[in-house]
Amino acid sequence: MALIRKKDVTQWLQTAWSTKQATQPAHDDKTGAQIYSEPFQICLLPELLTQGRTQALVHEMINKVHWSRKQMDLYEFYQSTDLSNMAECHLLTNFLQLLRKQVRPWLEEVTGLKLDYVSASCSMYTCGDYLLVHDDLLKDRQIAFIYYLSPWEGAEEWNEEQGGCLEIFSSDEQCFPQFPVQRKIAPKNNQFAFFKVGARSFHQVGEVTTFDYPRLTINGWFHGATNEAFVADSSRAFPRLSYLQPDINNRPKLGLLLNDVYLKAATCRSIQKRIEENSEICLYEFFKREKFELARAQLLNDETLSWRRQGPANAHNYEVLDLSTAKGTVEELLQLFRSNAMFHLLRDFTDLDLYGVDAITPTCSVELQRWSHGNYTVLGDGLVSEDNTLDLVYYLNAAEGAAVITYLSPEVEQRSAAVENGQNVSGDAEQTLDEEMEEEEECHDDSVLLTITPVDNALNIVYRCEGTTKFTKYVSRNTPLDKGPVFVISCSYKE
Numbered sequence: 001m002a003l004i005r006k007k008d009v010t011q012w013l014q015t016a017w018s019t020k021q022a023t024q025p026a027h028d029d030k031t032g033a034q035i036y037s038e039p040f041q042i043c044l045l046p047e048l049l050t051q052g053r054t055q056a057l058v059h060e061m062i063n064k065v066h067w068s069r070k071q072m073d074l075y076e077f078y079q080s081t082d083l084s085n086m087a088e089c090h091l092l093t094n095f096l097q098l099l100r101k102q103v104r105p106w107l108e109e110v111t112g113l114k115l116d117y118v119s120a121s122c123s124m125y126t127c128g129d130y131l132l133v134h135d136d137l138l139k140d141r142q143i144a145f146i147y148y149l150s151p152w153e154g155a156e157e158w159n160e161e162q163g164g165c166l167e168i169f170s171s172d173e174q175c176f177p178q179f180p181v182q183r184k185i186a187p188k189n190n191q192f193a194f195f196k197v198g199a200r201s202f203h204q205v206g207e208v209t210t211f212d213y214p215r216l217t218i219n220g221w222f223h224g225a226t227n228e229a230f231v232a233d234s235s236r237a238f239p240r241l242s243y244l245q246p247d248i249n250n251r252p253k254l255g256l257l258l259n260d261v262y263l264k265a266a267t268c269r270s271i272q273k274r275i276e277e278n279s280e281i282c283l284y285e286f287f288k289r290e291k292f293e294l295a296r297a298q299l300l301n302d303e304t305l306s307w308r309r310q311g312p313a314n315a316h317n318y319e320v321l322d323l324s325t326a327k328g329t330v331e332e333l334l335q336l337f338r339s340n341a342m343f344h345l346l347r348d349f350t351d352l353d354l355y356g357v358d359a360i361t362p363t364c365s366v367e368l369q370r371w372s373h374g375n376y377t378v379l380g381d382g383l384v385s386e387d388n389t390l391d392l393v394y395y396l397n398a399a400e401g402a403a404v405i406t407y408l409s410p411e412v413e414q415r416s417a418a419v420e421n422g423q424n425v426s427g428d429a430e431q432t433l434d435e436e437m438e439e440e441e442e443c444h445d446d447s448v449l450l451t452i453t454p455v456d457n458a459l460n461i462v463y464r465c466e467g468t469t470k471f472t473k474y475v476s477r478n479t480p481l482d483k484g485p486v487f488v489i490s491c492s493y494k495e
């Protein structure tokens, strides 16, 4: 606590915080305190507690804190309850008192903001864990803070190979975060970081890539008046897919591309029945094997194909093919998905008005995606279907656990509902659940409608109702991609 008690440091920070300098960080030589001003203001204070106190705190975190696994589109890590709810953890309770009694008034002085109360919890990220791009904007959050704990010898400050940096994004005119990451702040023992929450405070926790240590923090927010940016934020929307009419000029011969079995009338009837009952089906070996192999080889080897990263960073991170550079078998397959023949076939598979006299304005969107480590999509308006849609998902060079798609039902508050996803698979844990937890489990089971497992040359067909949402899970570095990236042809059709 020595640092924030020093009057001259406080004054220096106050001045540095209120004067927005150019890109150079302001740095106090005596204390090592720093303020970055770009892309948004962040302050780093080294040595918050007196030497040697962090070990005991970490000991308490590891031995006494009850951790729950948080797992959703946006994150995967362990979190504790709020520090105000930890009577048995004396050091953490003391830490909360320090935040309330000393840090809060001090931050008011430094930032000039009125801060009423603090909420804080402990977080633990183990190898493969992450927290994707977000802005922290919620109601009355004014200042976000993170206190880093890493008291292990030789690991007091993490290096690039260990991952787990706090990564900072800049944003465009419409306040959408942009790739690439602008600044990385590595975990450093006993360092306290804070920033003002606003419409541009985009940040993430990069995937932890070391098995040696967990990334431990005490983090949370100082709350005050309702954040003005939060009010404005509600009108901000994600970009949406663009839909096109079927391409009538292009007449692919289905018989040359598709596995013959899918063209038989009897097969079409069973597919239709199955989709009617289950809203989904997976058609294995959809294209002729040689077509699939040709397309896969081309996707892996053809350097004239042009890929671009699809942002904004708070919505998705994967590459899409510039369709104008497609040729050969890849082009053939892509053209097929937009062709009248495909609309016709899908009508036969589903009985939807995608073809024929009752089809007034059938449309589709087609995208060829390339998935590698670190790629993801998150839930958001852009992925909520406004109308009923028929989705097709076709994998090439599939790998277990990469580009897995989850569909969620519309009714429940999505993020909190599926937070416990994947929890309590072991029977032991199940038995110790209290009733309240069981209710949460049920809620989660209800909200996950379907998970698509990647299989080579399989065409997944999903009929989704209005309001249904989906995301493609973050591909962690623990997912083996020895055979190269995974390719996904993702299409949506509307009547």
Ligand SMILES: O=C(O)CCC(=O)C(=O)O
Residues within 6 Å of the ligand: 123, 131, 136, 146, 165, 166, 203, 204, 205, 217, 219
């Ligand atoms: O741990 C960090 O560095 C940031 C955590 C964070 O952004 C959050 O919990 O909202």
Ligand SMILES: [Fe+2]
Residues within 6 Å of the ligand: 134, 135, 136, 144, 203
């Ligand atoms: Fe955050």
